[in-house]
Amino acid sequence: MTKQMHLAAHFPGVNSTTVWADPRSRSQIDFASFEQLARTAERGKFDFFFLAEGLRLREHNGLIHDLDVVGRPESLTVLNALAAVTDRLGLAATVNATFNEPYELARRLATLDHLSEGRAAWNVVTSSDAFTGENFRRGGYLDRSDRYTRAAEFVATARELWDSWTPDGTSRPFAHSGQHFQVSGEFTVPRSPQGHPVVIQAGDSGEGREFAASAADVIFTRHGTLEAGRIFYADVKARLAKYGRQPDDLKIMPGVTVVIGDTDAEAQQNAAEIRRLQVSPQNAILALEQVWGRDLSSYDPDGPLPDIDPDPGSRLSQGRAGLADPLVRAAEWRALSAAKGLSIRQTVIETTTRQSFIGSPQTVAAELETFVSTGAADGFILVPHLTPGGLDPFVDRVVPLLQERGAFRSEYAGSTLRSHLGLAEPVWKG
Amino acid sequence: MSATRPLHLAAEIGGPPRYDAASHTALARLAEQGALDFVTLNDSFARPGPDALAVLARVAPATTRIGLVPTVTTTHTEPFHVSSAVATLDWVSGGRAGWHADVSTTEAEARLFGRRGAAPADALWQEAGEAADVASRLWDSWEDDAEIRDVSTGRFIDRDKLHYVDFEGSTFSVRGPAIVPRPPQGRPVTVIDGTSGPARKAAARYADVVYVRATSPEQASALRDDVRGLAAAHGRDPDTLRVLVALTVDLGDAETAPEPGLESGPQLAGRGTYFRGGPVDLAELVTQWHRGGAVDGFHLTPLAPERDLERIVNGTVALLQHRSLFRTFHPGGTLREHLGLTRPANRYALARTSGGTA
Numbered sequence: 001m002t003k004q005m006h007l008a009a010h011f012p013g014v015n016s017t018t019v020w021a022d023p024r025s026r027s028q029i030d031f032a033s034f035e036q037l038a039r040t041a042e043r044g045k046f047d048f049f050f051l052a053e054g055l056r057l058r059e060h061n062g063l064i065h066d067l068d069v070v071g072r073p074e075s076l077t078v079l080n081a082l083a084a085v086t087d088r089l090g091l092a093a094t095v096n097a098t099f100n101e102p103y104e105l106a107r108r109l110a111t112l113d114h115l116s117e118g119r120a121a122w123n124v125v126t127s128s129d130a131f132t133g134e135n136f137r138r139g140g141y142l143d144r145s146d147r148y149t150r151a152a153e154f155v156a157t158a159r160e161l162w163d164s165w166t167p168d169g170t171s172r173p174f175a176h177s178g179q180h181f182q183v184s185g186e187f188t189v190p191r192s193p194q195g196h197p198v199v200i201q202a203g204d205s206g207e208g209r210e211f212a213a214s215a216a217d218v219i220f221t222r223h224g225t226l227e228a229g230r231i232f233y234a235d236v237k238a239r240l241a242k243y244g245r246q247p248d249d250l251k252i253m254p255g256v257t258v259v260i261g262d263t264d265a266e267a268q269q270n271a272a273e274i275r276r277l278q279v280s281p282q283n284a285i286l287a288l289e290q291v292w293g294r295d296l297s298s299y300d301p302d303g304p305l306p307d308i309d310p311d312p313g314s315r316l317s318q319g320r321a322g323l324a325d326p327l328v329r330a331a332e333w334r335a336l337s338a339a340k341g342l343s344i345r346q347t348v349i350e351t352t353t354r355q356s357f358i359g360s361p362q363t364v365a366a367e368l369e370t371f372v373s374t375g376a377a378d379g380f381i382l383v384p385h386l387t388p389g390g391l392d393p394f395v396d397r398v399v400p401l402l403q404e405r406g407a408f409r410s411e412y413a414g415s416t417l418r419s420h421l422g423l424a425e426p427v428w429k430g
Numbered sequence: 431m432s433a434t435r436p437l438h439l440a441a442e443i444g445g446p447p448r449y450d451a452a453s454h455t456a457l458a459r460l461a462e463q464g465a466l467d468f469v470t471l472n473d474s475f476a477r478p479g480p481d482a483l484a485v486l487a488r489v490a491p492a493t494t495r496i497g498l499v500p501t502v503t504t505t506h507t508e509p510f511h512v513s514s515a516v517a518t519l520d521w522v523s524g525g526r527a528g529w530h531a532d533v534s535t536t537e538a539e540a541r542l543f544g545r546r547g548a549a550p551a552d553a554l555w556q557e558a559g560e561a562a563d564v565a566s567r568l569w570d571s572w573e574d575d576a577e578i579r580d581v582s583t584g585r586f587i588d589r590d591k592l593h594y595v596d597f598e599g600s601t602f603s604v605r606g607p608a609i610v611p612r613p614p615q616g617r618p619v620t621v622i623d624g625t626s627g628p629a630r631k632a633a634a635r636y637a638d639v640v641y642v643r644a645t646s647p648e649q650a651s652a653l654r655d656d657v658r659g660l661a662a663a664h665g666r667d668p669d670t671l672r673v674l675v676a677l678t679v680d681l682g683d684a685e686t687a688p689e690p691g692l693e694s695g696p697q698l699a700g701r702g703t704y705f706r707g708g709p710v711d712l713a714e715l716v717t718q719w720h721r722g723g724a725v726d727g728f729h730l731t732p733l734a735p736e737r738d739l740e741r742i743v744n745g746t747v748a749l750l751q752h753r754s755l756f757r758t759f760h761p762g763g764t765l766r767e768h769l770g771l772t773r774p775a776n777r778y779a780l781a782r783t784s785g786g787t788a
Binding site: 020021029030031035054055056057063064066067068069070071072073074076077078080081083084085099100101103104107108110111112114115134135136137139171181182183184185186188189190280281282283 | 447449450451455474475477478479480481483484485487488489490491492506507508509510511514515517518519521522523524538539541542543544545572577579581583584585586587588589592601602603604605606607608609610611
């Protein structure tokens with residue numbers, strides 16, 4: 001039997017993947033946009049719908065970044081509303097473990113699980129920067145190594161709270177005393193339909209993988225190529241045994257982008273056009289500044305790369321993940337630009353991430369299936385570039401092919417997200 | 431003037447804890463049929479129950495007009511998250527959100543978080559007021575027309591229309607701007623129960639809707655004057671406040687004859703005022719108190735929501751509508767419109783265009 005893949009949809013985010021300048025692009029904040037994308041995902045029988053989180057607006061050179069989508073609603077509140085307009089679709093919220101407390105967040109997640117009748121998931125992320133902390137009581141800086149110990153203890157504490165009511169509905173007191181949290185009392189919410197909401201972990205670092213192997217149900221990874229995917233997949237699955245877990249207990253789902261055309265050639269043209277829209281002239285200069293760490297606003301995006309070298313100690317950009325060694329990156333860009341005669345904008349288009357799957361519906365379906373059948377992924381989190389229609393081509397044209405191949409469900413078999421993902425109900429630890 | 435002041439009615443839909451969507455949705459729809467201004471859902475970390483803001487977000491797409499006001503506490507929560515969640519409730523409900531700001535006073539609640547001990551009410555209400563203040567500033571931190579989608583310059587927003595709030599409170603600070611763009615109402619409605627002294631001070635300064643508890647129209651009128659006076663002392667226009675009498679109602683078995691004492695007003699019971707009688711008697715009380723200009727309206731907490739809310743809507747409200755004392759439908763779409771409150775101007779936009787500072 002063909003191995004079943006899992007599919008999820010990511011609401012288009014606040015980065016240059018999302019093309020807001022397209023005339024078909026609609027509001028990034030109106031509930032109607034969320035509803036339409038979620039309904040499309042449910043029409044496609046997706047496992048879950050995924051929302052990211054914002055805690056501080058990105059800055060560049062001391063100014064609020066204005067070239068990509070800015071702003072978004074708060075995830076859990078949107079997902080509770082989406083529970084009213086969907087029936088089966090899993091609802092995944094990204095919520096930071098650094099700037100929340102276990103009692104309140106465990107309660108909010110258990111509430112979503114109740115109100116959606118067993119469809120809640122939590123994507124655990126951590127943050128360490130004082131920049132984000134300026135919006136919170138906690139403030140300040142959390143040492144990088146403490147991020148994951150706090151997150152791991154946070155998840156463990158949340159699960160103790162979710163286990164604090166007996167399955168037959170009796171509340172019992174809890175007490176947790178650890179390095180990061182000393183809490184006790186009674187939880188206000190009975191055990192929820194899934195027992196524990198699904199836990200997703202996003203992050204590819206060694207600590208992140210270990211944390212996922214010990215505690216997560218799903219990994220959201222960036223390893224989108226077949227080779228990198230296989231290596232990552234084997235590495236993570238091998239870590240499970242020492243926690244007494246089976247390979248199927250943790251689903252590996254890379255975030256991917258898909259571009260479809262009637263033919264492979266047309267899809268390639270579509271992909272090139274989308275890349276051109278994603279890398280506007282202004283975004284090309286911004287990408288250059290993020291590598292160089294310098295103000296390069298006077299450069300022509302259609303002209304050559306700068307002669308000056310990057311400033312490796314720059315803190316020009318705030319509120320986004322750091323890049324690899326800028327001197328190495330700059331050398332690569334210069335070599336590419338020289339070899340192919342590329343302008344700044346063309347170089348950025350060439351070097352920054354292109355779409356993961358490009359082709360006719362048949363080609364894309366076959367490639368996705370190859371990823372799953374050869375141990376590079378258990379499924380995919382699709383990141384559309386358009387709100388709210390960006391998922392339609394995939395759902396209308398690729399999903400039916402996957403279903404014909406027996407690689408993806410034609411109907412939901414169960415009602416909970418755990419049932420979609422093939423995850424066992426957690427054993428109650430009373 | 432006072433005789434023609436519009437009557438505002440709100441109802442609590444909480445009761446014995448329920449964790450499903452259907453029961454809450456049914457009650458909110460019932461209140462919506464009665465054209466009430468808003469429903470509330472109480473919340474506390476101290477006793478069983480779901481997260482109230484989540485429940486009302488779940489109710490939002492299943493309703494179209496009724497205002498949605500969850501209790502949100504400020505003692506053990508993050509003011510930035512609170513402002514984001516309330517703003518998002520306003521987005522998903524199309525401008526029908528409010529929040530009832532409350533505090534967590536007990537040591538038991540403090541132990542659930544393990545971050546700080548219990549504190550006196552004065553300090554907690556100062557902090558709650560600051561949380562309301564910073565929420566209001568964060569809701570203004572995006573001007574309404576900040577999103578420009580200007581293809582020629584590649585800019586999604588005009589960042590000159592986004593503002594740092596740089597708020598320094600007694601127990602927290604927030605840099606801003608908000609993550610959530612300015613919500614449909616500009617600022618969702620802030621509700622505070624002004625029964626206790628420290629809470630009334632915060633209410634007069636920061637709330638749009640204030641609850642008071644009174645056993646006679648005279649007492650209600652005096653409390654209303656007090657709140658309005660305090661508001662004026664903070665430089666507010668008192669007419670931007672709505673003072674509602676909070677009343678627990680038991681419409682159980684009494685058909686027409688009220689318990690002795692109705693003529694002098696409802697009887698005090700526990701923390702609040704308690705009314706026991708029939709739906710018609712409740713309509714009489716509302717009529718008398720409102721006609722005298724003592725109050726802007728009532729916040730009713732049914733003793734048994736499934737039973738009593740039905741009687742309030744189909745009995746009390748129907749009679750008030752028949753007497754032309756209460757609206758028969760919602761002419762407006764937002765909670766502010768129901769309450770007769772204007773959409774607030776943005777303080778930062780005013781400051782920017784007048785060249786001053788906020």
